[in-house]
Amino acid sequence: MAQQIELSNTVKDSQLGQRLDQAIAELFADFSRSRFKEWLLDGKVQVNGEVVIKPRTKVMGGEIIIVQAELEDEERWEAQDIALDIVYEDDDIIVINKPRDFVVHPGAGTPDGTVLNALLHHYPDIAEVPRAGIVHRLDKDTTGLMVVAKTVPAQTRLVRALQKRNITREYEAIAIGRMTAGGRVEQPIGRHSTKRTLMSVSPMGKPAVTHYRVAEHFREHTRIRLRLETGRTHQIRVHMAYLQHPLLGDSAYGGRARIPAGASEQLANMIRQFDRQALHAVMLKFEHPISGEELEFHAPVPEDMVSMTEALRQDVHEHGIEEDI
CATH class of the missing domain: 3.10.290.10 (RNA-binding S4 domain)
Structure with a gap:
C-alpha cells in the first residue's frame, strides 16, 4: 500500500x-x-x-x-534475496559496493534481479521510501560505491545534496588512447537522436560537467581519475567518447579495441576480451543526511581492471617506455 x-x-x-x-x-x-x-x-x-x-x-x-x-508505492517491485556488498549502514543510509552485471533499478528488459529488488528484501521498510531509497545510479557494468537512503528524510536531503553538488563521486577508468593531460568537460548530454537507448553530447541536452586527471600513461591507453559535478545517464562514458578517448571495453561508445604495436598475444587477447566499460566508482564523500557527519568511503578497484592495468604496465616495461609522466 x-x-x-x-x-x-x-x-x-x-x-x-x-x-x-x-x-x-x-x-x-x-x-x-x-x-x-x-x-x-x-x-x-x-x-x-x-x-x-x-x-x-x-x-x-x-x-x-x-x-x-x-x-509512491514501491510494492509493485518484488523483494528478492540477492546478496549486497554492504560497505556501511546505519538507521538512515546504506553504502554498497556494486559489482558488474547488476542493474540498479527495474526497467524495460530488466523487471527484477536489481539492486532495488535486493534492497526490498534486506530492508522491507524501505518500500515506504520512493524508489526504495535510491538517489543515484551506476550503469549495469559500472562497479563501485552507491549510497541509498533508508528513510524519506534521508533521501530528500541526499537528493538536495546531489543537486547542490555537495556529494563527491570519484571514479577510476581506463581510457583508450594516450591522453596528454587532465581537464574538464562541460558539454550537455541528451538522448541520442537515433539510438534511443544511448546518450550523446547534444546542445538540447541537460548540463553536464566531468573533471578528469591522468593517473598513469600506457602505450595506447591511459588510466584516469574522474569526478562528477552532475549525474547524467552514461555521463563519463559519453564525455570521454566526446574527447575521442572512450573507455576500454565500452561496446556502446568505444568503437574498436586498440592493440599496442608489438603487444604480446596475452595482452592483445585481454584487450579484445575485456567485456565491460573499465569504470569503477572508487570514492564517495558526503555529509550524513541526518547527523551532518562528514563521511568518506573507498572501494578497491575490481580484479578485472587491476589485471588489465598490470598487463598494460608490463607492456610499457617490455617496450622501454616510461609509464608515468
Whole structure:
C-alpha cells in the first residue's frame, strides 16, 4: 500500500513574496521542492481551504497550508534475496559496493534481479521510501560505491545534496588512447537522436560537467581519475567518447579495441576480451543526511581492471617506455 501523508503548517511572514512551491518546501523540509510541485499540479495542496495548482502562486504570509498526498508505492517491485556488498549502514543510509552485471533499478528488459529488488528484501521498510531509497545510479557494468537512503528524510536531503553538488563521486577508468593531460568537460548530454537507448553530447541536452586527471600513461591507453559535478545517464562514458578517448571495453561508445604495436598475444587477447566499460566508482564523500557527519568511503578497484592495468604496465616495461609522466 502507498503511504498516505497529511501535512499542515502556516506560511511565515518572512516568506512574503515567495513562490508557493518554494514556501511549502521550506515549511516541510523532509520533502523536496520538486515533489511539492508535483503534488501542487495534482491538486494535493490546499491554501486556506482551497486547492491551488500553480507552483508560481505568490504567498503573503499567514496562509494555512494543508497537503494531502501519498508517497509512491514501491510494492509493485518484488523483494528478492540477492546478496549486497554492504560497505556501511546505519538507521538512515546504506553504502554498497556494486559489482558488474547488476542493474540498479527495474526497467524495460530488466523487471527484477536489481539492486532495488535486493534492497526490498534486506530492508522491507524501505518500500515506504520512493524508489526504495535510491538517489543515484551506476550503469549495469559500472562497479563501485552507491549510497541509498533508508528513510524519506534521508533521501530528500541526499537528493538536495546531489543537486547542490555537495556529494563527491570519484571514479577510476581506463581510457583508450594516450591522453596528454587532465581537464574538464562541460558539454550537455541528451538522448541520442537515433539510438534511443544511448546518450550523446547534444546542445538540447541537460548540463553536464566531468573533471578528469591522468593517473598513469600506457602505450595506447591511459588510466584516469574522474569526478562528477552532475549525474547524467552514461555521463563519463559519453564525455570521454566526446574527447575521442572512450573507455576500454565500452561496446556502446568505444568503437574498436586498440592493440599496442608489438603487444604480446596475452595482452592483445585481454584487450579484445575485456567485456565491460573499465569504470569503477572508487570514492564517495558526503555529509550524513541526518547527523551532518562528514563521511568518506573507498572501494578497491575490481580484479578485472587491476589485471588489465598490470598487463598494460608490463607492456610499457617490455617496450622501454616510461609509464608515468
